Amino acid sequence: MDPLIPRLGLALAIGLLVGLERGWRERDAPDRSRTAGIRTYGISGLTGGILAALAQQFASGLILAAGFLGYGAVLAWFKAREAAHDEDYSVTGVVAGLAVFALGALAVVGDYVAAAAGGAFLAAVLASREVLHGLLRRLTWIELRSALVLAVMTAIVLPILPDRTIDPWGGLNPHEIWFFTVLTAAISFLGYAATRIFGAARGLLVSALTGAIVSSTAVTLALGRAAKAEGGAETGRFAGAACFAAMVSVLRVAVVTLIIEPGVLAYTGLPILAAAAVLAGAGTLLLIRAAGGSALEPATRNPFDVGPLLLFALLFAIVSTASAAIAGLIDDRGLVAVSAISGTFDVDVAVLSSLRLVGQAVPAETVAVAVLLALAANALGRLFVAAVAGPVRYWTPLVVASAAAAAVGYGAFVLAPHLRLVLAPAG
Template sequence: MIGIVDSLPEMGVTEFEPFYRLAVAAAIGLTVGVERHWREREAASGQRTAGIRTFALIGMLGGAAGLIEAALPAGGPPGLVVASIFLAFAGIFAFYKWREEQAESDFSVTTVVAAMLTYLFGVLAVVGDLRLAAAGAVGLTAILASREPLHRFIEQLSWIELRSAIILLAMSFVILPLLPEAPYGPFGGVSLRSVWSLAILLAAISYVGYVAVRLFGAGRGELAAGAAGGLVSSTAVTLDNARRVAAGGDADRLAAGAAAAGCVSYLRSAVLAVGLAPALAGFLLPPLLLGALVMASAALWLVRGRLASAHELGRLDNPFELAGVLKVVLFLTAIGFAVRAASSVFGSAGIVSVSALAGIGDVDAAIVTVAKLPNLDTGIAALAIALTVAVNTIAKAVYALVVGRGRFGRLFGGVSTITLLVATAAFLLARAVAG
């Protein structure tokens, strides 16, 4: 529908534009009506409140109301016709839907709301933006068609995940608007709003991945647990698995979980770096993707078809505990300030050194900060991010050797060494090709 709407301006239609707009209003109703009719396709004729024909007429009703409104002389109360017809239509439709609910003991109000929105999108198609009206209709139909997946999602959503969503919404719509945008301090200062926005971005990526993995069975097997934990912190997963090995856990399976977390961390770093600075793709995608491939292959080889029993994600720290969110914000602020200060005092060498040191504990903050620095040489930025990832890989291997010791340390240390060699070779080759 949106593609057809986009082509209308190219047709040079002026005289017949009202006809096209009314047709789009009817098409909006047809789009929504197809889903509503399919939902009740087994109902006998006359037993459903609204199907494909009724919703097409609702879209046309909105379009007709818009045409009448536009034809009235100027000076009258704006929107009177549209509002009057809407109130009358909504009352009549709700009455018939109530009769249906009484007969079938179905108390859903979804169809009523969908009909009201269809009417309004029909009005918008005639007197407003065609593209917005068509996009709204497609979005409405998608929501209606997603009833079962959305219901399953809510049924499986845990309290801690719901609480994290509320915190994320509060971060985005309550705290963010209150923060000043102007930077404070030396070396370009620190913008609280910018730092908080980046924290929201990282939290949102982790939350969506966390919930998705939970819905698709995360927590069963060390591979799934490691991959899910990698969305939060691969360093934390490595340390936790090392402690479990020291307490008597299976070294092979736990090393596989740590490798799976490392794989996800490499992929996440690639998404962050290239998403924020597309010019870095040629330098960073080859080493990061190859590093992820090596980690994934090692994880599969270590388990060799014998997945562990359920390993629930509940043991992992939720990424949206308030204390954890505040730590992310403070860390982002500190790293960003240090990188800018190093850039001002020492030049490019300072950026590379500080970013590399940041990799001892985390890669996200340094990647985001370097990728967002203005006027930074692409080669220097790529080197800084590559060193951050390399130092983080080395640090995790050291943690595994010190905390996990024995077989776990050797296995994960060996996997990390191979990954680092392959990624380094790919990065050097990419730099040579670039220039």
């Protein structure tokens, strides 16, 4: 079969897919009252493919360029008349038609896989109008600024930083440190956005779970204050929510480890899953007495606030350099000690600093121990915050649950040394 035929079929299919969405949206309009529908968009994609094939056949890009300009002029003229009649000044239909034409051409003379993906994505974006407009109405200046900060951090700052160590111990790599800072802030921002979207409308548990992606310590503090203010026999449900927040913190470390150094997860995966299961079970038992519960709005900061972000990067740089120096000058026990101490204040810094040392004369199993100790130290920090902020009925169950999770996790690490997850490196 001539390979041109299936490519032309793909060009037609892209147009039909976009036209299906456009036609469905305007399905209640009278016949012949709209410039473009499912057939027009389908033919537009096919036209782009045909002109691209002709341009390739005659080795003249002018054919495709002239066809694109002519098609765009005709479509824009008809859309202008329609807009004047309906008093509708949306240009989406014109842009969608131009995109369909271009994707049809790409399907014939370019990467047909990219063309198919582009067509599906275009249809999905067009179909998501209500969702996107709803998100835009909810968007605040904080979220917009966060997106701009993320763009600057990744597209401008990251490429210009030197991707090499600049200290004698091989721990201070500006490019790596900034990359991990951006990665951590981006993961935290997912929780921040979830808290903004769901917020108080979804109850205590969802508020605690989403807030814990940003900071489980902040959630523990907010829950303790709420428990102290409410008092009574129902205080245990705040402890249950705090257990789930701790579970999210543990699983968050597992996700970061999976992204940065999957081989370490072969050692930490089983203990982390065991500890998370214990925390989830304890939280369920504590919450089962009270259905629902009032919502919580933890005072979580925006992860892209410049001040805390720079402080995180500075602390990460200091701990990374110290970890590399200690690991090189003393022994692996020094790395474990640094990880445990820094984990009390910031588990992300401790975990990322340890993961960076894999392959730098530090075995993965030692790094895994450092990661687990950082989690344990961070749990102690949360318990201290809980004891200071909340009543005894709040922090006592949390202490018991955390101790049980630590014991089960330690048992999983010690008693099953030969069990490795599928992520373990071969050999």
